[in-house]
């Protein structure tokens with residue numbers, strides 16, 4: 353199998369120490385999906401320098417010219433949708449239907465941010481002095497380091513890189529070790545779209561080696577990160593010490609609140625989808641359902657009935673509702689939480705282990721698992737599990753439910769199921785999350801709207817939509833005074 357190299361300065365470059373790493377299919381670990389370069393600090397430095405060299409010309413290029421390249425990339429990705437979706441599904445274990453949806457989202461992100469290349473990026477401000485033209489312009493930061501997780505290997509690299517690029521920055525992407533092939537497919541697409549050498553670079557390898565090298569390289573002027581809180585706080589410290597801009601999107605412990613008046617069948621469909629699709633590995637996945645006590649038994653029955661019939665399959669199987677989890681250590685962590693749940697934190701009513709049978713023997717599968725009567729302070733109700741595990745927690749009323757929902761360190765997204773307008777408005781006012789949903793899934797947010805969380809879920813900035821301009825640019829205020837008067 354040929355090795356996929358790094359994409360640096362418009363060339364495909366191996367690791368300087370010759371090391372490579374096989375990427376295996378988490379649905380069947382016998383299958384090697386591809387081989388990638390396992391790179392060193394040298395490749396990071398080369399990429400950062402290539403990006404720095406490319407920056408002045410890219411910055412000067414008119415927005416509409418940058419837009420044409422992003423539009424072309426969108427068209428090429430659309431043409432390769434099925435191929436990239438299959439690669440994503442095999443590399444990372446995302447059910448093929450959702451993988452197609454994610455690649456389509458990548459196409460949409462490229463198109464959306466291409467449009468930004470045509471839009472105004474500043475404002476004219478009335479000056480108090482006569483005949484003076486005062487205005488703002490948004491300027492790029494320079495080389496941006498992009499560090500991404502494995503769970504959305506097309507969408508997250510693109511929702512960071514596309515705005516970075518359209519506003520005139522150049523990019524060095526360090527994708528997750530569990531999903532580098534998909535990131536290299538994105539590099540191929542930019543290459544084919546004719547992006548100038550060095551404007552977009554991808555270096556594959558271990559985050560603990562390459563991450564620090566990227567953030568501390570003197571050419572790098574900003575870092576945008578999505579991943580765990582532990583790595584995020586490390587990145588924040590490095591970036592703050594160096595005095596560069598940083599943006600962090602991290603964990604969640606997203607709650608769905610179900611009130612007694614809700615349509616329980618619809619709520620159960622949506623909660624199960626939020627909790628179990630893609631094996632619960634979305635940062636916006638539903639991991640707690642906080643249910644009014646009078647209906648919790650009825651709701652739990654509906655959830656269990658649905659969960660027990662979910663098809664758990666290899667990710668490329670068209671009928672897969674959930675596939676495997678991404679790797680062995682994630683599976684071990686999820687199973688540890690399930691054991692904690694069984695040891696007295698709740699009552700197990702569905703799943704609780706590893707599915708049995710020849711289809712599952714070589715993959716990292718976990719049964720969709722549900723606990724009821726979980727205490728709000730239990731580990732499975734407080735900590736991010738990132739697996740197909742749902743905790744049902746009883747509440748007295750909407751006020752109590754909101755207090756429980758807010759009683760965790762995270763604040764990414766939340767749902768409320770009700771037709772009671774008063775309850776809904778109280779929830780909108782009091783819930784401490786960045787994305788507030790009513791009669792809708794905690795996951796499933798849209799790319800043209802701001803994305804991000806409260807509390808420990810993010811670093812108070814927002815991604816996607818028009819909000820991206822805040823992170824990827826800095827503002828210059830200009831005043832022009834005609835020296836001779838007008």
Ligand code: NAP
Nearest residue numbers: 500501502528529558559560563579580583601602603635
């Ligand atoms: P992770 O372990 O934090 O890794 C994220 C990225 O950081 C990977 O590219 C990783 O590289 C890299 N990295 C690791 N150590 C580093 C270091 N010392 N310095 C710099 N970079 C380093 O997270 P993950 O396990 O991939 O993803 C799961 C987490 O992401 C969950 O907590 C989830 O909630 C969060 N997430 C959040 C959002 C959101 O938008 N809020 C979206 C998706 C996921 P390697 O892969 O090589 O280790």
Ligand code: MG
Nearest residue numbers: 559579580583
């Ligand atoms: Mg990790």
